[in-house]
Amino acid sequence: MSISVINLKEKCLKINELHSYKVVAQMNDYYFKLVKVNREFVWHSHNNTDEVFILIDGYLRIELRDKALTLKPGEMLVIPKGVEHRTISPQVSTVLLIEPMDTVNTGDADGSLTDNSLEWI
């Protein structure tokens, strides 16, 4: 793969659909994935990995079993492995996720919201 600059805002403009994870970069066995979201997600956890959220635009609420956190653009959060969480995005928001390549978005919950398409943009 060529070594080239990745402009995150420009990548966002290429995403025309909600809830479809787009890979923008790879670091070792990790993917950097952009996704536009506007939904209430399922409760789930990832039992083998931490997961990083960086909010690019919009507003994201992340609920844990004992508290809720909100992310604004330029803020990030690490969900440790095994910690149950769900995201709620009342408006269209763009999230940069960083996690191992084989991480499934719905973790241990699986179900109809699982997305394995992982197209590169």
Added chain:
Amino acid sequence: MSISVINLKEKCLKINELHSYKVVAQMNDYYFKLVKVNREFVWHSHNNTDEVFILIDGYLRIELRDKALTLKPGEMLVIPKGVEHRTISPQVSTVLLIEPMDTVNTGDADGSLTDNSLEWI
């Protein structure tokens, strides 16, 4: 460690010195490190890992042996393992680095610019 939101701009305000790497987050065995830079760095490579640069503010030139790239705020770059590179920041710039916890900033070059302090902020 508590699960809490990390505001990257607020973290930047806590950094009062140049060229000192500050850890802001950990994901598995990776660190997210902020550093303010204003210098020409040494040529080096990391032989065991890719390295991610995300520019938070300022301007960063990254030279490879066969080309040069520039990063503006909101842009990122993955330097693959083993690829020689050096950074040049003609103005004070803030970079978010993502790499394994044991990664040394000067890679295989070592020398006077090596920084192993890695304070958490």
